[in-house]
Amino acid sequence: xxGQKVLADLREQLAHAAEFDLxxxxxxxxxxxxxxxxxxxxxxxxxxxxTEDLEADFEANPPEGSLYTAGAMISFSPMGxxxxxxxxxxxxxxxxxxxxxxxxERAGISPGDRVLNTFGYHLFGTGLLVQxxxxxxxxxxxxxxxxxxxxxxxxxxxYDVDALIGNPSFATKVGDEGxxxxxxxxxxxxxxxxxxxxxxxxxxxxCDTAVDYFGTRHVLxxxxxxTDENGLYVSSEYAIVEIVDPDTGDPLEPGERGEVVVTxxxxxxxxxVRYRTGDLAELERRGDDLVLPDGVIGRTDNRLxxxxxxxxxxxxxxxxxxxxxxxxxxxxxxxxxxxxxHLEIRCEGSAEEGELAEALADRLIISPxxxxxxxxxDRSGVFDERY
Amino acid sequence: xxGQKVLADLREQLAHAAEFDLxxxxxxxxxxxxxxxxxxxxxxxxxxxxTEDLEADFEANPPEGSLYTAGAMISFSPMGxxxxxxxxxxxxxxxxxxxxxxxxERAGISPGDRVLNTFGYHLFGTGLLVQxxxxxxxxxxxxxxxxxxxxxxxxxxxYDVDALIGNPSFATKVGDEGxxxxxxxxxxxxxxxxxxxxxxxxxxxxCDTAVDYFGTRHVLxxxxxxTDENGLYVSSEYAIVEIVDPDTGDPLEPGERGEVVVTxxxxxxxxxVRYRTGDLAELERRGDDLVLPDGVIGRTDNRLxxxxxxxxxxxxxxxxxxxxxxxxxxxxxxxxxxxxxHLEIRCEGSAEEGELAEALADRLIISPxxxxxxxxxDRSGVFDERY
Numbered sequence: 001x002x003g004q005k006v007l008a009d010l011r012e013q014l015a016h017a018a019e020f021d022l023x024x025x026x027x028x029x030x031x032x033x034x035x036x037x038x039x040x041x042x043x044x045x046x047x048x049x050x051t052e053d054l055e056a057d058f059e060a061n062p063p064e065g066s067l068y069t070a071g072a073m074i075s076f077s078p079m080g081x082x083x084x085x086x087x088x089x090x091x092x093x094x095x096x097x098x099x100x101x102x103x104x105e106r107a108g109i110s111p112g113d114r115v116l117n118t119f120g121y122h123l124f125g126t127g128l129l130v131q132x133x134x135x136x137x138x139x140x141x142x143x144x145x146x147x148x149x150x151x152x153x154x155x156x157x158x159y160d161v162d163a164l165i166g167n168p169s170f171a172t173k174v175g176d177e178g179x180x181x182x183x184x185x186x187x188x189x190x191x192x193x194x195x196x197x198x199x200x201x202x203x204x205x206x207c208d209t210a211v212d213y214f215g216t217r218h219v220l221x222x223x224x225x226x227t228d229e230n231g232l233y234v235s236s237e238y239a240i241v242e243i244v245d246p247d248t249g250d251p252l253e254p255g256e257r258g259e260v261v262v263t264x265x266x267x268x269x270x271x272x273v274r275y276r277t278g279d280l281a282e283l284e285r286r287g288d289d290l291v292l293p294d295g296v297i298g299r300t301d302n303r304l305x306x307x308x309x310x311x312x313x314x315x316x317x318x319x320x321x322x323x324x325x326x327x328x329x330x331x332x333x334x335x336x337x338x339x340x341x342h343l344e345i346r347c348e349g350s351a352e353e354g355e356l357a358e359a360l361a362d363r364l365i366i367s368p369x370x371x372x373x374x375x376x377x378d379r380s381g382v383f384d385e386r387y
Numbered sequence: 388x389x390g391q392k393v394l395a396d397l398r399e400q401l402a403h404a405a406e407f408d409l410x411x412x413x414x415x416x417x418x419x420x421x422x423x424x425x426x427x428x429x430x431x432x433x434x435x436x437x438t439e440d441l442e443a444d445f446e447a448n449p450p451e452g453s454l455y456t457a458g459a460m461i462s463f464s465p466m467g468x469x470x471x472x473x474x475x476x477x478x479x480x481x482x483x484x485x486x487x488x489x490x491x492e493r494a495g496i497s498p499g500d501r502v503l504n505t506f507g508y509h510l511f512g513t514g515l516l517v518q519x520x521x522x523x524x525x526x527x528x529x530x531x532x533x534x535x536x537x538x539x540x541x542x543x544x545x546y547d548v549d550a551l552i553g554n555p556s557f558a559t560k561v562g563d564e565g566x567x568x569x570x571x572x573x574x575x576x577x578x579x580x581x582x583x584x585x586x587x588x589x590x591x592x593x594c595d596t597a598v599d600y601f602g603t604r605h606v607l608x609x610x611x612x613x614t615d616e617n618g619l620y621v622s623s624e625y626a627i628v629e630i631v632d633p634d635t636g637d638p639l640e641p642g643e644r645g646e647v648v649v650t651x652x653x654x655x656x657x658x659x660v661r662y663r664t665g666d667l668a669e670l671e672r673r674g675d676d677l678v679l680p681d682g683v684i685g686r687t688d689n690r691l692x693x694x695x696x697x698x699x700x701x702x703x704x705x706x707x708x709x710x711x712x713x714x715x716x717x718x719x720x721x722x723x724x725x726x727x728x729h730l731e732i733r734c735e736g737s738a739e740e741g742e743l744a745e746a747l748a749d750r751l752i753i754s755p756x757x758x759x760x761x762x763x764x765d766r767s768g769v770f771d772e773r774y
Contacts, residue, residue, distance in 0.1 A: 062545075064546070070527065072527065072528065074546065121509060121515070122509075122514075122530060122532030122534075123531055123532065128530060140460065141460050142460075143510070145510065147509075158449075159472070
């Protein structure tokens with residue numbers, strides 16, 4: 001899926017990873033020698049690292065964990081109920097800035113553009129990382145942070161700001177305060193995976209371009225849209241992405257839907273190797289590019305198999321959010337009346353049932369046997385009543 | 388007061404300043420040619436820029452003002468009731484980082500040290516500027532920002548953090564939560580100008596070194612202490628400092644007390660030339676260094692002349708804060724009973740009057756005729772009843 005240049009970088013990155021106890025032990029017990037990884041298939045033999053592995057490692061080696069790398073910044077990200085530390089060296093920050101600069105440029109931000117950055121800088125450091133990318137691009141950054149949509153809107157209007165970057169829900173509020181920009185870059189929340197949401201944000205901000213930007217605190221960015229607004233292109237200079245079957249871990253072919261697995265292509269501090277994000281997406285090949293056409297469409301937790309097909313209830317709220325009349329409450333019930341699975345989805349509010357059924361079938365891959373819209377829902381949640 | 392190297396830099400900086408309408412007009416009407424400034428005395432003929440000049444300039448050239456320089460960051464600082472924009476180019480940020488790196492190193496922070504940064508990053512950008520200096524030094528920064536002293540204390544304890552940087556009042560809270568560090572760098576509030584405050588902060592944080600760091604959003608730093616804790620050394624690589632008579636603007640000799648006037652030695656965006664800060668300090672020469680021995684001891688606003696000596700009531704609260712039993716409320720009354728000024732200071736709470744009188748005389752330069760400590764104050768404020 002990736003060429004020799006990527007493989008050479010991955011060999012180097014895995015050799016670096018093997019300097020850390022966590023990976024050294026994992027590679028050892030899987031019989032992996034980073035130097036001998038000469039094919040994509042060989043790379044896919046490398047063991048995954050899961051959130052549970054990281055949690056156990058923090059527990060066993062408090063507080064930094066065994067992936068600690070002395071460097072320039074220690075910031076944090078939520079992990080379970082806790083905050084887990086995250087390490088960046090000066091080189092990490094520089095390289096990440098250059099990658100983000102390219103991503104922001106493809107998203108429609110130009111050198112000299114004024115950009116209001118509403119990501120938070122404190123604790124997680126996200127705003128900081130974004131600012132560095134924007135500076136590297138040569139943009140002029142307003143480091144306003146989150147929280148005050150009225151003030152953000154006033155700055156945009158007064159200073160004729162070209163672009164806004166931040167959470168889409170906050171951006172909508174900023175737009176509702178009367179601000180308009182040419183470009184919006186949205187991240188940190190489900191965005192273009194929610195049908196109609198892009199248009200809603202564009203209407204609020206009066207903008208020509210609104211793109212989806214996907215990353216985690218540990219790998220930022222993973223993928224982002226360009227001004228074409230046609231899906232999130234994997235930032236292969238930074239993040240090597242695979243899609244795997246969340247049950248078996250088997251690699252899936254382009255076009256299939258599964259769990260996003262990500263590997264840093266080049267990272268000194270806290271390197272992640274085949275990290276299972278728990279995020280659900282489809283991966284598509286377009287020429288030399290890899291694309292997540294709808295971005296992240298849910299989480300792989302709570303998946304269930306219906307009629308032999310994996311079904312991800314967590315991808316439903318994004319569909320419901322596309323229907324104005326629905327409250328977002330729903331129940332999904334699987335029964336097996338005559339040794340065949342029966343899938344019923346009941347949604348609260350009002351919507352045209354046929355249209356809703358189509359949207360759900362499109363997102364879930366399988367067609368529900370019944371889609372019902374009711375005014376008041378008796379119960380909400382996922383109910384597997386087959387067994 | 389400064390040598391030829393500084394003068395050469397100032398000629399260059401003033402030539403840059405003259406590219407902006409605000410300075411071009413001011414230099415013109417004062418008959419100043421930047422290229423011909425060949426002595427310190429000639430430099431002191433350059434017109435001041437005052438906050439009112441900047442406010443008028445923002446008003447006349449909204450929203451950026453005539454000092455706008457396209458660059459890397461637009462952040463803000465309070466000016467009157469408004470927020471005024473402030474411009475930094477990429478070079479400005481880099482140079483400032485290198486200056487701050489030196490300052491932090493002299494303050495006792497070493498490469499590899501862990502530093503918790505509790506200055507805010509959003510809007511004003513102060514935390515960002517500080518982080519860059521720390522990174523340039525090679526320290527490991529926790530970008531936590533302000534607000535949560537309990538969390539800050541927990542990070543310090545868990546991660547064995549070496550140094551804390553932020554407001555002294557917040558640092559005391561962090562210390563009260565049980566955290567201890569080796570070095571504290573305090574700024575953004577009156578600090579070592581308050582008698583006993585340094586010891587209080589050091590006790591709370593259990594630290595060996597606590598230094599005072601002085602700057603404005605526009606010139607950060609202006610001066611800072613070293614591990615010797617014996618006054619704030621002017622950062623002459625960045626800020627050229629003079630002390631002037633706040634009434635006449637006449638330069639004062641080292642050892643005299645007056646208004647801090649500051650000039651950027653090297654700044655592309657929003658350069659300040661002989662900017663009157665309104666801050667009150669004494670400037671002292673020590674060998675090649677210029678030192679503010681007590682930091683900023685008040686503001687020059689509301690000054691009044693008593694017995695021919697300038698008296699700054701705003702320097703009183705810092706003195707009162709050094710006495711635990713006082714509430715901080717006070718009245719200062721000047722009368723002229725027999726054609727001689729009579730100065731009475733009444734303070735609320737409890738304190739030994741002789742000790743308080745001595746501390747006030749030391750700070751005010753003139754000895755009050757009466758210092759009275761009362762349980763309840765009838766009125767508080769400054770009352771000039773001579774006329």
